[in-house]
Amino acid sequence: MNYFAGADVGASRTKVAVIDANGHMVGTRVHRSGTDFTATADRCLTEALAMADIGKDRIGRTISTGYGRKNVSYAQDHRTEISCHGKGCYHYFPFAITIIDIGGQDNKIIKIDENGRRTAFKMNRKCAAGTGAFLEEMSPRLDIPLSEMNGLAVASTDMVKLGSFCTVFSATEVLENIRRGKRVEDIVKGLFFSVISRITEMDAFTEKVVMTGGVVAHNPYLVEMTQELINRTILVPELPQFTGALGAALYARETYMN
Amino acid sequence: MTEEKKIKLKRLESSKVLGKFMADYYYELDNAAKTGERKIAWCTSVGPAEILRAMGFLVYFPETHSAMLGSSRMATELIPKANAVGYSPDICSYLTADIGAYLEKVSPLANIFEGIQGPPKPDVLVFNTNQCRDVQDWFNFYSEAYDVPVVGVHSYVGIQAVEEAHVKSIAKQMEDLIPPLAHVIGNTLDMDRFKETVALSRECSDLWKQVLDTAAAVPSPLTFFDGTTLMGAAVVGRGTQRANDCYRTLLAELNHRIADKEGAIEDEQFRIYWDGMPVWGRLSAHAKMFAALKTNVLASTYCNSWIFSALDPDDPFNSMARAYTELFIVRADAPKEAYIRNMLEFFKVDGIIYHDAKTCPNNSNCRYGMPQRIERQSGIPSLTINGDLNDLRLISDEQTKTNVEAFIEQLAENK
Numbered sequence A: 001m002n003y004f005a006g007a008d009v010g011a012s013r014t015k016v017a018v019i020d021a022n023g024h025m026v027g028t029r030v031h032r033s034g035t036d037f038t039a040t041a042d043r044c045l046t047e048a049l050a051m052a053d054i055g056k057d058r059i060g061r062t063i064s065t066g067y068g069r070k071n072v073s074y075a076q077d078h079r080t081e082i083s084c085h086g087k088g089c090y091h092y093f094p095f096a097i098t099i100i101d102i103g104g105q106d107n108k109i110i111k112i113d114e115n116g117r118r119t120a121f122k123m124n125r126k127c128a129a130g131t132g133a134f135l136e137e138m139s140p141r142l143d144i145p146l147s148e149m150n151g152l153a154v155a156s157t158d159m160v161k162l163g164s165f166c167t168v169f170s171a172t173e174v175l176e177n178i179r180r181g182k183r184v185e186d187i188v189k190g191l192f193f194s195v196i197s198r199i200t201e202m203d204a205f206t207e208k209v210v211m212t213g214g215v216v217a218h219n220p221y222l223v224e225m226t227q228e229l230i231n232r233t234i235l236v237p238e239l240p241q242f243t244g245a246l247g248a249a250l251y252a253r254e255t256y257m258n
Numbered sequence B: 001m002t003e004e005k006k007i008k009l010k011r012l013e014s015s016k017v018l019g020k021f022m023a024d025y026y027y028e029l030d031n032a033a034k035t036g037e038r039k040i041a042w043c044t045s046v047g048p049a050e051i052l053r054a055m056g057f058l059v060y061f062p063e064t065h066s067a068m069l070g071s072s073r074m075a076t077e078l079i080p081k082a083n084a085v086g087y088s089p090d091i092c093s094y095l096t097a098d099i100g101a102y103l104e105k106v107s108p109l110a111n112i113f114e115g116i117q118g119p120p121k122p123d124v125l126v127f128n129t130n131q132c133r134d135v136q137d138w139f140n141f142y143s144e145a146y147d148v149p150v151v152g153v154h155s156y157v158g159i160q161a162v163e164e165a166h167v168k169s170i171a172k173q174m175e176d177l178i179p180p181l182a183h184v185i186g187n188t189l190d191m192d193r194f195k196e197t198v199a200l201s202r203e204c205s206d207l208w209k210q211v212l213d214t215a216a217a218v219p220s221p222l223t224f225f226d227g228t229t230l231m232g233a234a235v236v237g238r239g240t241q242r243a244n245d246c247y248r249t250l251l252a253e254l255n256h257r258i259a260d261k262e263g264a265i266e267d268e269q270f271r272i273y274w275d276g277m278p279v280w281g282r283l284s285a286h287a288k289m290f291a292a293l294k295t296n297v298l299a300s301t302y303c304n305s306w307i308f309s310a311l312d313p314d315d316p317f318n319s320m321a322r323a324y325t326e327l328f329i330v331r332a333d334a335p336k337e338a339y340i341r342n343m344l345e346f347f348k349v350d351g352i353i354y355h356d357a358k359t360c361p362n363n364s365n366c367r368y369g370m371p372q373r374i375e376r377q378s379g380i381p382s383l384t385i386n387g388d389l390n391d392l393r394l395i396s397d398e399q400t401k402t403n404v405e406a407f408i409e410q411l412a413e414n415k
Helices: A037-052 A079-091 A130-144 A146-154 A167-179 A184-200 A214-218 A221-230 A240-257 B015-035 B051-053 B063-069 B076-084 B094-105 B109-114 B134-145 B164-175 B178-185 B189-216 B224-230 B231-237 B241-259 B280-292 B316-323 B333-346 B372-377 B397-413
Strands: A005-011 A012-019 A025-032 A059-065 A097-102 A107-113 A120-123 A208-213 B039-043 B056-058 B124-128 B150-153 B270-275 B293-302 B351-357 B382-387
Touching: A005 A037, A005 A079, A012 A037, A012 A240, A012 B178, A025 A037, A025 A240, A037 A130, A059 A079, A079 A097, A079 A107, A079 A208, A079 A214, A079 A240, A079 B397, A097 A184, A097 A214, A107 A184, A120 B372, A120 B397, A130 A146, A130 A214, A146 A184, A146 A214, A146 A221, A146 B333, A167 A184, A167 A208, A184 A221, A184 B224, A184 B372, A208 A221, A208 A240, A208 B063, A208 B280, A214 A240, A240 B063, A240 B397, B015 B039, B015 B056, B015 B224, B015 B231, B015 B241, B039 B051, B051 B056, B051 B178, B051 B189, B051 B293, B051 B316, B063 B094, B063 B109, B063 B134, B063 B231, B076 B094, B076 B280, B094 B134, B109 B189, B124 B134, B124 B333, B134 B150, B150 B164, B164 B316, B189 B224, B189 B231, B189 B241, B189 B316, B224 B231, B224 B280, B224 B293, B231 B241, B270 B397, B280 B293, B280 B397, B333 B372, B351 B372, B351 B397
Parallel strands: A005 A059, A097 A208, B039 B056, B039 B124, B124 B150, B270 B293, B270 B351, B351 B382
Antiparallel strands: A005 A012, A012 A025, A097 A107, A107 A120
16 A cells, blocks of 8 residues: 545546655546536546556545545545645645645635745635636636637737726626727736736735646646736646645645654 | 534533523513513613613613524525615625614514514614714614614724723713703613612623633633623623623633533634624534634634723713723724734634624724734734624635634644
8 A cells, every 4th residue: 555645626626646655646637526526536536546557455545625525435534725735835845935726716825834834824705706717707708618718818919907806897897898899819818817916916925936726737828927927936836736636645645654 | 535523512501591681681671662661772782881771771782683683694684675775785784684674574582582573662772883883873773763862972993092081072972971861761860870880880891801711721611602692691781780690600610610621612722712703693603613623712802892891880981981992993903903912822822713704894803914913923823714794695604614624724733
């Protein structure tokens, strides 16, 4: 039993990471969380194990995290995604960092000191502004698949700045800009800017900033834009969507060893 | 599967005594309203109740009704009724819930106390704006609805140090209440009775403080969630002998718990200070959530707001003016921060939770950098949760749970 698993059941996607005793990710899988968190987490584990080419009996311990953390049938314990993202990021960047995690349903700002201890964190308020849900809401309104948004934002030449704080009001602004004949590329970049503005307003940043989450994984241009906005070099882990699952797996390894 | 633990909360035996006190209080008011035997004054919860009681009024506090609307989770359905007649969803949800209940002719009192249909009709309404301006608007609504007079004290806000000028001004306003109140009740203020009432109120305050201070013991015999219901007698009964007797009983039980090293929750690992309003509709859920995390939220600004140590029967007007102006909620940030730092030390607190209540800016102390300043000064970490006192539409239970669990994980890792 030299392997450990972390299952991150998020509001939008479920991610499972399998690590070996050295903390290397050997299997990963992500699926839409859907309505049956338990089944999705099972499926992710099965496929992550297949990727790692190991059997389930090789998993010494599993920790779950995310909104559905209490729905994972094979987890022995659970921790919040705040702790797990912190753990996962510090694994890659072992110094004082501020983590910006953009998830489907919520954003997090997490501060980790040079010893890997969490010193503070913030989640977005009860509002979708600045989250993946904001982009998901806007995608059908603009009739653009989510997967094309990053490319469109990159092609923008004259970003449309959206002033509203609220998703619904932003949608009205978007419609107004479409009516005024603004280019879709410029509107999409405006949406991206809106996302990062909401997040960077949440807290102050340390020198080293790490960005994670599915939204970042699929829209790398957000990182570039954030870098420009806060004037910091931003670090992104190898698989930014899996840092929560990795952190959970690292906790599983740590508690197993102890 | 990592199942959520089923938590059974410990009950204090003396909560039954306090419960009986509250029942008798509401039945007495209801009887007076039905028979007209006694005049009824409605008063804000930190208003000049001692004057009213000494003059012979029975005193009803609409805020307790609003808290019951919250804890019974009736408020969320009623708030929109008040919104529809012009009271914004962004203002005090005590006010909107209570006015909504009036408009819909419903009351939690009717569900709890057989034979009581709702709040007792007032003969006069008396406010003190020391809490907020909303109480004045709230009482003005009822003045019009019931066609009864409304009088009040206009307090100062953001006070750094309570000066003699503040005290004199508020005391004068309190004295000026006497003629209109005398007109309603038909007799004037008897100074001896007034002094007696202030003496009883001071005693109530001292006893309530002793009750809350027991939470300094490790483990604490009391939780904030216990306090929010046990404080009923300090709010509605201060100035009466019976309220004081109730608190003596409660104090004895808490001291017994301390002697037995019996905590209010099992295996207390973390001690939390709560700033801001309770989330009334989630009182039990929050109590269980924290208990499951072996965390005792044991002290609060809120429950301590009914401690009036300045009350002095030998100088009733001035001392009342001082007591009701020294309150946390009336003060500037510097004295507020000093107050919280003292509380953190006294109660040996590991972390602070600020409740940012959407409709209660006056009692949400996390909006102008205070958590960050206190954390820098004390080194004690804090968490802000977004919610509301009564409007459950403004609450995300999952976010609250994740925030709280993450905060306790942080405390555990850094302990």
